Amino acid sequence: MVRWTRAQVEKLAPDERSVKAARSLAKPGPWSDLGATKSLAWGKCQGSGKSPYQVSVDLNGPAFKCTCPSRKFPCKHGLALLMLWAEADGVVADMAAPADFASEWAEGRAQRAVKKSEKALPDPEAQARRLEERLAKMDQGAAEFEQWLLDLAGQGLASARTQPPEFWERTAARLVDSQLPGLADRVRVAAAGLAADGWLELLLGEVSRWHLAVQGWKRRDSLPEALFGDLRTYLGWSRAQAEVLENGVRLTGPWTVLGVSQDLTERILAQRTWLRSSDGTHAVMLDFSTAAGSLRVANVVGSVIDCALAAYPGSEPARVVFATEPQVTGSVSGLPGGSTVSDNLDRAAVWVAANPFAGPLPMTLASVIPQVGDGRLELVDSEGAAVRVTEAFVPWDLVIHAASGPVDAFGEWDGTRFRPLAVSRDEQLVAL
Numbered sequence: 517m518v519r520w521t522r523a524q525v526e527k528l529a530p531d532e533r534s535v536k537a538a539r540s541l542a543k544p545g546p547w548s549d550l551g552a553t554k555s556l557a558w559g560k561c562q563g564s565g566k567s568p569y570q571v572s573v574d575l576n577g578p579a580f581k582c583t584c585p586s587r588k589f590p591c592k593h594g595l596a597l598l599m600l601w602a603e604a605d606g607v608v609a610d611m612a613a614p615a616d617f618a619s620e621w622a623e624g625r626a627q628r629a630v631k632k633s634e635k636a637l638p639d640p641e642a643q644a645r646r647l648e649e650r651l652a653k654m655d656q657g658a659a660e661f662e663q664w665l666l667d668l669a670g671q672g673l674a675s676a677r678t679q680p681p682e683f684w685e686r687t688a689a690r691l692v693d694s695q696l697p698g699l700a701d702r703v704r705v706a707a708a709g710l711a712a713d714g715w716l717e718l719l720l721g722e723v724s725r726w727h728l729a730v731q732g733w734k735r736r737d738s739l740p741e742a743l744f745g746d747l748r749t750y751l752g753w754s755r756a757q758a759e760v761l762e763n764g765v766r767l768t769g770p771w772t773v774l775g776v777s778q779d780l781t782e783r784i785l786a787q788r789t790w791l792r793s794s795d796g797t798h799a800v801m802l803d804f805s806t807a808a809g810s811l812r813v814a815n816v817v818g819s820v821i822d823c824a825l826a827a828y829p830g831s832e833p834a835r836v837v838f839a840t841e842p843q844v845t846g847s848v849s850g851l852p853g854g855s856t857v858s859d860n861l862d863r864a865a866v867w868v869a870a871n872p873f874a875g876p877l878p879m880t881l882a883s884v885i886p887q888v889g890d891g892r893l894e895l896v897d898s899e900g901a902a903v904r905v906t907e908a909f910v911p912w913d914l915v916i917h918a919a920s921g922p923v924d925a926f927g928e929w930d931g932t933r934f935r936p937l938a939v940s941r942d943e944q945l946v947a948l
Contacts, residue, residue, distance in 0.1 A: 524602075526599075534588055551611035556574060557608060558573070571597045576843055578816070650695050654751070664687060684703055684704065688704050695753070702726065706718065732747050744829070750873035761826050768793075798878050799834050800878070819848075821843060830871065851938070854882030856901065857881060879929045884897050898922070914939060923940060
């Protein structure tokens with residue numbers, strides 16, 4: 517098992533206070549019964565109580581278990597255990613078998629995963645009836661939305677900016693009621709962007725895709741399978757993970773974790789984990805939580821995991837789920853697959869041509885330098901071509917990494933702006 521660096525461990529922390537607290541605990545003094553296998557690390561940490569806290573970490577998740585009362589995830593004890601393990605100085609030694617408390621936790625996780633995957637499918641007749649009801653709602657909702665679009669176009673897009681928030685929210689609510697939550701989210705995004713620079717370009721692009729989605733839905737029976745899968749995703753008609761695991765195309769690794777991003781809407785927290793295989797295939801793993809909930813801990817950026825993935829129906833880059841348990845086998849030195857801005861834009865154009873409903877797309881930029889152009893941050897490559905960085909990005913970590921020269925950067929491209937997620941420095945991939 518290739519052990520992580522302390523910097524990679526610290527990126528898992530929920531906040532800076534947790535990092536500081538973990539650093540103070542990352543010393544042998546309060547710990548006992550430490551050990552690790554290829555998939556688990558464990559130890560007992562003495563706190564203020566009589567009995568020490570039992571701490572376990574699944575290194576393939578990573579996933580954490582601690583008997584302390586902290587509501588933070590991971591807690592300081594889990595982070596401190598990983599920091600000690602990352603030092604590879606013998607304090608957390610390799611063991612043939614895990615401690616009993618760690619083994620029981622790991623076996624429980626495995627059993628729950630098996631039970632979840634073995635849940636019986638719904639009654640076929642009830643399932644067919646619900647499908648028919650859903651399609652009827654979606655048909656009616658799409659027809660009403662098409663008329664709304666025609667009215668909006670008839671009034672002129674300039675008039676959209678004068679509409680009150682209730683105008684947009686009523687439409688979004690009707691779409692949710694019609695089982696079209698993806699469209700509802702896009703309506704809310706468009707409404708929020710009306711106050712920004714370039715609002716007309718944003719709204720025109722959104723309205724065009726809305727119209728295309730409505731027309732595509734009416735012709736859904738004649739669409740290619742991949743395009744219909746893309747349309748379903750855009751409309752918000754999700755597929756059961758069990759269905760994907762049973763029928764999805766298998767993609768084999770190993771896979772490099774290139775970057776992780778999170779987006780928060782009014783209702784949902786979404787996390788995208790970008791993966792790349794050795795042959796250059798890109799895939800994205802989506803995790804969702806309610807705005808007040810929590811997401812699973814993402815795979816460590818820069819790690820290499822060996823597993824098979826099951827792909828949802830749709831175009832590249834594929835949305836995937838783990839089809840086999842991932843095993844961390846190492847970490848990358850540098851950022852694989854970097855190329856010029858022009859090459860990245862050409863590839864993005866191919867993806868968008870196949871899937872006009874595509875969300876953020878992965879970009880790996882080679883040898884770029886941060887520069888300010890027209891008062892806004894850009895990344896300029898060796899050919900002088902540039903991509904503009906999204907205004908919401910806080911640039912200081914990126915600027916510091918690039919202080920001594922060009923860097924390779926990975927991030928997401930939304931069609932107009934680049935959102936950096938990771939940078940390669942000293943042959944190490946660092947999350948931003």
